[in-house]
Amino acid sequence: MSIPAEDEDLAPVSSATGRPLTKRGEATRQRLLEAAETVFAEQGYHEASIVKITERAGIGLGTFYLYFDSKQTIFEALVIDLNRRVRHSMSESMAGAASRLEAERAGFAGFFRFTAAHPALYRVVREAEFVSPEILRLHYTRIVEGYEAGLRAAQGSGDVDRALDPEVTAWALMGMGELIGMRFLLWERDAEGRPPAELDPAVMASMSTLIDNALAPRAHERSEKEENR
Amino acid sequence: MSIPAEDEDLAPVSSATGRPLTKRGEATRQRLLEAAETVFAEQGYHEASIVKITERAGIGLGTFYLYFDSKQTIFEALVIDLNRRVRHSMSESMAGAASRLEAERAGFAGFFRFTAAHPALYRVVREAEFVSPEILRLHYTRIVEGYEAGLRAAQGSGDVDRALDPEVTAWALMGMGELIGMRFLLWERDAEGRPPAELDPAVMASMSTLIDNALAPRAHERSEKEENR
Incomplete structure (x- = not known):
């Protein structure tokens, strides 16, 4: 991400x-x-x-x-706190990535690592739909905003297909991460209810291929970039 | 889809x-x-x-x-009923599509049309996480199973990149649809709480590009297909 x-x-x-x-x-x-x-x-x-x-x-x-x-106030503070920490886990994981694709992979890895350590994230966010819809929006919107800015910058430097709308793409990729995390972490818990510490490498690899396919600049954009070097 | x-x-x-x-x-x-x-x-x-x-x-x-x-029984029956109907909406929408990409687009359009007409789908599915986790799994798994089979068939005929794992891809694309539907339909309701009847065509177009990028067979697979004709 x-x-x-x-x-x-x-x-x-x-x-x-x-x-x-x-x-x-x-x-x-x-x-x-x-x-x-x-x-x-x-x-x-x-x-x-x-x-x-x-x-x-x-x-x-x-x-x-x-x-x-009140109970509602601490619930809202908890969503904001989890949101801040999941974004921190993502950006920390991405620091020092050498390429756009590596950064994408690292961002997702940071998201999955946080999800594995904090299975509460999903349940709390889902309940926010009913308890505090504004906080639910805030959670998703804050993640998307950073994501969108990163995609826009990568389009500028020719690392991401310019035909993609960065906002739509950010929501789409966040949705990918959410359901992959649900299926391959939260649904794979052991007898004590603990999810695996990280995503199965084969699942991660397949997801990376999908994201690479989705975002890679088209051939003519790539050659443009080569020329500008 | x-x-x-x-x-x-x-x-x-x-x-x-x-x-x-x-x-x-x-x-x-x-x-x-x-x-x-x-x-x-x-x-x-x-x-x-x-x-x-x-x-x-x-x-x-x-x-x-x-x-x-009981209340729980009718809740579970409702999830199963909504699930059956959303899959019906998708397959109906896909019938007669001329190409793989057209079928993908049509399937998503069917999903979004159903979401727009039944905003309850999301809320009910999210509450199922707490009320009846087995039914939540059933809902997602039934959609993914059909999706996965379709991707596998399309890989066989050379219409989808064979490097992708069909199960991971099915979960990823379902996640894309879910958050795009949330953001661009359910969060765009009018004063009476009604979402738009369908997705903004620009959003749909950008999502189609993303899916096309993600699934398209790599160059060497495409030329193989040409040769087999």
């Missing part, structure tokens, strides 16, 4: 004071988000509760409200 | 007698499913109830139990 947008999120603030969190405050907030990730993924939004989250985090109920107003 | 699998569903039976339904019985069952489609899509699984479904269908509560055992 292409370079995800730089992190545009502001530093988290206290819901009680509206002021930025201290280092310790941030650590507490992160513990609550981690507990929420597990509770929402295992029990779903309806069964989840603030008490279950604070119990799992080992944090007092009163403290919860210093960080979040 | 490729030829969806032939309809393997058995005729619906009465939950009271276990025997096949009469014509009138089938019509009543269909009315209940249509009401369920609206109620589940508008209110979500948790808020939906058997009473809301029977009221909307104009059918007595007692009659409901001649067809379905």
